[in-house]
Amino acid sequence: MLKYNTYFSDPQQLPQLKKSPVREVILEHSVLSRFGFWNTETLLKWADILKNEGFELLLQWDILTTQDGLGECLDVIQQLPMHWFKAIRVKDLGAAQWLLENRPEGAMHLLLDTGNHNLFAVKRWQQYFKGPLKRIVLSSELPGYRLKEYTDELEIPCEVLGVGKILFFYTPRQLLTPLGFEKLNGNIQMTAQENLTFQRHFPTIENQHGTFMFHDRDLFLLDQLDEVQATGIDTLRLDLRFGTPSDWIHELAQLNSERESALKNKWPIKTTHGFFRTNRTDKPIELIKNKYLKLHQGDLLGQVVEAVKGDYIALMSRKPFDLGDHLLIITPAGKKIEVTLSSIQTISGKSVQQAQDSGLWLIPHQKFVTQKSLVYKIIEAL
Numbered sequence: 001m002l003k004y005n006t007y008f009s010d011p012q013q014l015p016q017l018k019k020s021p022v023r024e025v026i027l028e029h030s031v032l033s034r035f036g037f038w039n040t041e042t043l044l045k046w047a048d049i050l051k052n053e054g055f056e057l058l059l060q061w062d063i064l065t066t067q068d069g070l071g072e073c074l075d076v077i078q079q080l081p082m083h084w085f086k087a088i089r090v091k092d093l094g095a096a097q098w099l100l101e102n103r104p105e106g107a108m109h110l111l112l113d114t115g116n117h118n119l120f121a122v123k124r125w126q127q128y129f130k131g132p133l134k135r136i137v138l139s140s141e142l143p144g145y146r147l148k149e150y151t152d153e154l155e156i157p158c159e160v161l162g163v164g165k166i167l168f169f170y171t172p173r174q175l176l177t178p179l180g181f182e183k184l185n186g187n188i189q190m191t192a193q194e195n196l197t198f199q200r201h202f203p204t205i206e207n208q209h210g211t212f213m214f215h216d217r218d219l220f221l222l223d224q225l226d227e228v229q230a231t232g233i234d235t236l237r238l239d240l241r242f243g244t245p246s247d248w249i250h251e252l253a254q255l256n257s258e259r260e261s262a263l264k265n266k267w268p269i270k271t272t273h274g275f276f277r278t279n280r281t282d283k284p285i286e287l288i289k290n291k292y293l294k295l296h297q298g299d300l301l302g303q304v305v306e307a308v309k310g311d312y313i314a315l316m317s318r319k320p321f322d323l324g325d326h327l328l329i330i331t332p333a334g335k336k337i338e339v340t341l342s343s344i345q346t347i348s349g350k351s352v353q354q355a356q357d358s359g360l361w362l363i364p365h366q367k368f369v370t371q372k373s374l375v376y377k378i379i380e381a382l
Contacts, residue, residue: 002229005058005159006238006249008050009037013240016249018053022238025050026058026089031076033060034209035241037185040079047084057084062091062111063209064172070098082106087134100129109135113161114170117141119150126154135159135235140166140219141275144231151232158232163222164239165203166215166274176206203242214242220271223264227276243268301327304373305360312345312362313369322354326378335368338378 005024008017017025027050028036029043038046047057059080065073073095082088087107090096091114099108110129116122116139126133137159138150151158176188191201192213203214221228221236228236240248248263264271302317321327323344329337344352345362355361 002225002233003235004162004238005235007060007241008046009035009241011046013249014049014053017055020249022249023054024056024058024086024235026060027085028060029076030208031072032063034062034212035205035207036060040076044080051084056086058109059085059088061088061095065092065095070094074098089137096129100132104132106132107134108132109137109159111137113137113139114167115139115141117146119153122150123153126156137237138233143275144227144277147231147233147276151234157234159235159237160228160233161219161221162228162236162238163220164218164237165242166217166219166272167212168215169213170210172210174206175211176204181206215272217270217272218267219274220264220267221273221276224273224276299377299379301375301377302358304329304369304371304375306371307365307369307373309365311365313365314347315361315363315375316359317355317361317375318358320354320356320358321377323352328376328378329366329369329373330376331368331370331373333368333370337366337368339364339366 003024004020004022005026006013006017006022008014008025008027027038027043027047029038029040030036051057059082061073061077063069063073082103087109088099088103089109089111090099091111096108096110099106108129110125110133112122112125122136122138126136133156135157136154138147140161142150142160147158147160176190177183181188181190186207188206190204192204200216202216205212205214238249301319301321302315304313305316306314308314321341321344323341325341327339327341329339331337341363343364344355346352347360347362349362
């Protein structure tokens with residue numbers, strides 16, 4: 001049976017948390033955790049309340065610790081009653097080494113959720129930290145069949161993210177402050193827009209620990225519970241820190257795949273299974289070998305180098321063409337679009353009757369046409 005844990009940062013979560021099957025809660029201190037904002041006094045207050053409610057407490061220490069910053073982290077740890085915590089969750093290997101040397105009697109969870117796709121290396125870390133190491137947090141970039149390989153080979157329980165934001169970029173540098181964005185409570189929150197189609201917006205946060213960019217879709221595996229359990233994963237993490245209503249904690253932990261599938265449709269933003277079903281890192285190779293980008297029978301006129309919705313298609317032609325020509329456009333996705341040219345313009349916007357030379361020309365925009373689409377003159381049916 002899968003176990004669940006979640007981050008606790010909003011006191012309004014507590015009533016729903018008490019009704020849920022979640023028994024482990026992760027607490028974050030502003031000095032120790034990437035997204036923590038509690039000081040020692042506040043963390044101790046809520047740790048005491050949660051402990052008395054019967055929850056098992058986990059302390060998150062997931063910042064990348066510099067030599068100068070280690071002292072500040074240790075000052076915080078020494079102020080906390082460490083016997084309250086079931087384990088310390090640590091990402092930085094230097095911090096893990098300190099725990100091994102100075103708190104060998106305490107339990108440790110090793111956060112290998114960023115990268116770490118090498119089973120041999122993970123097994124070596126398991127052996128190195130043997131004793132205090134009680135759980136390994138695996139990467140969400142591992143597909144289900146690989147998770148099964150890991151759990152079969154590893155000797156200790158494993159955890160993976162079940163629902164929440166997908167972090168795909170982090171730097172300890174503060175990238176947004178130089179751009180003039182204003183901070184609110186020490187943070188800057190915005191969305192970054194990709195510059196290919198301008199349709200995807202990636203949530204981005206800057207705080208005292210650096211800059212973080214997230215995928216525009218949330219990971220959601222709770223409609224795949226049978227498959228997740230089949231991988232041998234011990235614990236599924238519910239990350240509701242970034243704007244998800246607190247009452248979803250109870251809703252998301254009912255172990256009912258059919259019900260979870262319905263909840264997925266109500267999730268505040270679009271979701272994805274990520275790499276769980278299949279690892280798509282080979283997708284760019286497939287694009288290079290895309291059968292739709294190979295030359296087809298017919299008279300190849302050129303290739304689309306840019307398509308601006310509602311405005312124009314920039315066509316790099318290899319031969320002359322005329323107003324009124326019939327064209328066939330084949331997109332990288334395989335969609336075939338037939339058009340009759342109603343206008344031709346130079347790149348300066350001057351209308352012409354004929355594109356006399358090879359080069360860059362502007363023709364009317366067509367729905368579904370994207371960059372790299374191939375354009376043919378229709379001579380006969382293809």
